């Protein structure tokens with residue numbers, strides 16, 4: 001498991017370095033000796049532990065010479081990451097080295113028995129080390145790694161933080177949909193502190209709030225109690241829960257989809273669509289991009305799913321420009337969103 005932010009109570013027992021050596025669109029992979037106790041017989045990056053009194057940069061330069069014979073001058077640090085496995089916790093410095101021409105590779109045969117230059121896309125199809133796929137996607141596809149439950153717990157523990165007051169225009173769709181109906185069920189997924197779940201309950205919906213963070217769940221329960229409404233707050237990972245068979249009249253999601261790994265986004269939306277009863281409604285709002293985090297959701301893909309499934313698009317709006325966020329947080333202050341309201345026919 002890889003984290004971009006240090007999870008709470010994460011105490012690394014090793015500091016290590018690794019490097020994408022790149023030449024002409026191809027990266028260097030090394031085949032680990034098959035007798036190696038750790039993932040022998042798999043392809044990996046040049047990497048190794050940081051020795052005492054070494055900086056990460058000195059360590060990767062040394063490892064590159066030892067493992068490949070490459071002398072690296074213009075090496076750049078891409079990211080510091082946190083890697084967690086049952087056997088160890090690592091602080092991991094990931095570097096990138098751009099090479100003008102293919103260097104001669106001199107392997108240390110005790111560690112590696114072969115090497116190859118391969119495009120990052122093709123590398124994903126090889127028998128590669130655990131989590132190397134994530135590193136490749138992170139560097140070459142700009143894929144974020146979804147924030148962990150611990151990250152969100154820390155976020156919601158801080159009582160001064162939230163995403164602002166609920167947006168009336170979203171609740172108006174829910175209100176209109178509920179007109180003249182009784183006993184409607186709704187789920188607010190990635191519910192946060194319940195800033196939408198509680199108003200939805202006030203509109204008369206029987207609301208379930210699904211949230212990854214147990215601190216978020218606590219805040220939903222406190223908020224519901226303060227407002228005198230009943231909300232069933234459930235702790236769970238949307239990516240997994242959306243595969244369950246469930247049924248709701250309204251599925252609501254504000255600011256959840258962009259927080260998932262890219263590869264989980266569309267399957268999750270499909271899960272939400274499947275949860276929706278015939279004539280039911282989806283209100284989905286997500287960030288297309290956030291300053292500092294780049295493009296998070298592919299514009300048009302989600303709307304395309306609703307159209308392909310012949311849902312009636314009631315409202316669709318993509319903000320044309322990045323704007324100041326109204327969230328009560330001190331980071332990620334600028335973003336651009338997309339909103340889709342669609343009815344299952």
Ligand SMILES: C[S@@+](CC[C@H](N)C(=O)[O-])C[C@H]1O[C@@H](n2cnc3c(N)ncnc32)[C@H](O)[C@@H]1O
Nearest residue numbers: 152163190191192211212213237238254255259
């Ligand atoms: C940007 S906040 C939005 C919160 C809320 N919906 C709102 O509009 O204020 C994203 C929320 O998604 C939650 N989250 C992130 N990944 C999740 C997952 N895999 N399953 C469920 N919730 C998740 C986070 O804990 C956080 O509360």
